[in-house]
Amino acid sequence: MCGVIGILKEEGVQYDIALALQAIQHRGQDSCGIATKENKKFFLEKDDGLVSSVFTPSTLASFQGNIGMGHVRYPTMGSAGKVNAQPFFEKQPGIFITHNGNIINYHELRKRFLEESLYLTSSCDVEPVLYVLAEELMNIRKYGHTTEDLTAALKKTYQRVRGAFTIVGIMYLDGEDTMFACRDPYGIRPGVWGEQEGSFMVASESVAMEMTGFEYRGDIPNGSLMVFKKGKKPLTVEIDVKEHRPCIFEYIYFARPDSIISGHSVYDTRLVLGRMLAEKIKRKGIRVDVVIPVPDTARPAATAIAEELDVPVRDGFIKNRYSGRTFIMPSQYDREFAMRLKHNTIEGEFKDKRVLIIDDSIVRGTTTKHIVSLVGRSQPKELHIGIFSPPVYYPCYYGIDISRQHELIARKYSDCYKEGIDHFEEKMAHFTGADSLTYLDIPDIRKALGQPVCAACFDGDYPLPLKEDEQRSIENDRDEYQKC
Numbered sequence: 003m004c005g006v007i008g009i010l011k012e013e014g015v016q017y018d019i020a021l022a023l024q025a026i027q028h029r030g031q032d033s034c035g036i037a038t039k040e041n042k043k044f045f046l047e048k049d050d051g052l053v054s055s056v057f058t059p060s061t062l063a064s065f066q067g068n069i070g071m072g073h074v075r076y077p078t079m080g081s082a083g084k085v086n087a088q089p090f091f092e093k094q095p096g097i098f099i100t101h102n103g104n105i106i107n108y109h110e111l112r113k114r115f116l117e118e119s120l121y122l123t124s125s126c127d128v129e130p131v132l133y134v135l136a137e138e139l140m141n142i143r144k145y146g147h148t149t150e151d152l153t154a155a156l157k158k159t160y161q162r163v164r165g166a167f168t169i170v171g172i173m174y175l176d177g178e179d180t181m182f183a184c185r186d187p188y189g190i191r192p193g194v195w196g197e198q199e200g201s202f203m204v205a206s207e208s209v210a211m212e213m214t215g216f217e218y219r220g221d222i223p224n225g226s227l228m229v230f231k232k233g234k235k236p237l238t239v240e241i242d243v244k245e246h247r248p249c250i251f252e253y254i255y256f257a258r259p260d261s262i263i264s265g266h267s268v269y270d271t272r273l274v275l276g277r278m279l280a281e282k283i284k285r286k287g288i289r290v291d292v293v294i295p296v297p298d299t300a301r302p303a304a305t306a307i308a309e310e311l312d313v314p315v316r317d318g319f320i321k322n323r324y325s326g327r328t329f330i331m332p333s334q335y336d337r338e339f340a341m342r343l344k345h346n347t348i349e350g351e352f353k354d355k356r357v358l359i360i361d362d363s364i365v366r367g368t369t370t371k372h373i374v375s376l377v378g379r380s381q382p383k384e385l386h387i388g389i390f391s392p393p394v395y396y397p398c399y400y401g402i403d404i405s406r407q408h409e410l411i412a413r414k415y416s417d418c419y420k421e422g423i424d425h426f427e428e429k430m431a432h433f434t435g436a437d438s439l440t441y442l443d444i445p446d447i448r449k450a451l452g453q454p455v456c457a458a459c460f461d462g463d464y465p466l467p468l469k470e471d472e473q474r475s476i477e478n479d480r481d482e483y484q485k486c
């Protein structure tokens with residue numbers, strides 16, 4: 003999972019990019035990068051670490067140009083580290099690109115390039131996409147490319163590259179510096195655009211626009227290319243459009259609540275999911291005195307649940323703001339270490355009460371188990387858990403780090419899972435040490451946005467089918483990474 007930014011405006015574009023990247027820092031903490039362009043000069047800086055530590059005032063002062071892009075990375079293909087940090091650059095025809103997502107035929111593309119003695123400099127999956135696009139552009143003409151050339155080259159690229167992605171690029175087109183952005187045919191990964199007096203911005207989340215004074219205009223349409231030139235109306239061209247299926251996990255966990263994705267407020271969607279879960283908790287006859295969210299993602303859903311159950315919602319957990327997101331940490335060792343740092347409890351909010359703890363999801367089970375043991379010290383009378391998503395039973399191959407089946411706690415108890423959700427909820431309550439555990443049902447999650455979604459990690463209905471060897475190579479890639 004990563005975050006992308008692209009901006010076309012006046013001088014000093016690098017400062018807006020750095021600000022916007024900080025607004026979406028939650029999407030990746032491993033490495034970051036900024037690239038800008040001024041006439042025939044290209045500027046690029048990328049490194050391990052957070053935006054605020056990599057891009058100091060003196061680093062930013064070394065950039066020039068009125069067009070640029072930025073990236074925050076969390077590895078879902080390839081290893082961590084500077085070598086895989088984005089953006090990537092190709093000299094001919096002079097193009098920068100960066101992406102958020104997973105290229106599912108990455109290993110096939112890499113193999114083909116190696117057979118032709120074209121060596122990749124990284125194991126990041128956007129690098130072969132850049133070479134495919136550059137190759138298709140150079141097949142059309144060697145220099146003086148036009149928007150029509152880019153459209154034709156992208157059509158060919160979409161035939162060769164399969165995956166869930168939002169790509170941002172900059173290059174010289176029709177005799178001027180141009181920014182472009184495109185999304186995969188299903189629009190699985192998010193991508194939005196905005197405007198400010200003839201200047202343009204694209205981003206993974208709309209919140210980046212609010213931070214930089216751009217006005218959110220809408221989605222980059224799925225399967226389409228958008229081309230932005232200073233002072234001109236953006237051009238939208240369909241490349242390969244299928245049914246729009248945005249990732250529901252963005253709304254559950256990943257995106258900031260103050261973002262709008264695919265026209266839906268993340269905050270409002272979490273309220274809807276909370277109300278749906280409250281209905282199920284009521285049907286089960288669970289009675290509680292207080293609702294306590296696991297900070298920060300679960301707060302809107304917990305508020306909605308408390309309203310529906312007519313009980314107070316309280317802050318029982320205090321989160322260490324500097325410990326990072328445990329799920330985003332790449333290895334199990336990092337995650338467990340970070341979790342110990344992450345939460346503490348306010349004893350009085352739990353002691354002698356029937357407590358309902360709300361969290362967004364259970365992937366590996368370690369966080370939930372840790373939270374229950376932490377709360378146990380405060381001696382609640384009863385401890386119930388509500389999860390505003392269904393069990394994660396299938397891996398994600400589209401750019402969220404849940405790509406290894408054997409890591410998923412639902413897979414570890416798959417016999418129970420297959421017996422039905424009631425059995426599985428009992429099993430998970432036992433595993434975590436809670437009195438009860440309630441998941442949201444799959445049909446609810448599919449109804450939440452009022453439009454088709456990707457919910458494949460819950461029900462296995464993958465919008466973009468994968469071949470067996472593609473699945474295996476993505477899982478092996480992650481296994482190798484964990485070993486490192």
Ligand code: SF4
Nearest residue numbers: 249251398456458459
């Ligand atoms: S499989 Fe799950 S996490 Fe992956 S894109 Fe689909 S909904 Fe999102």
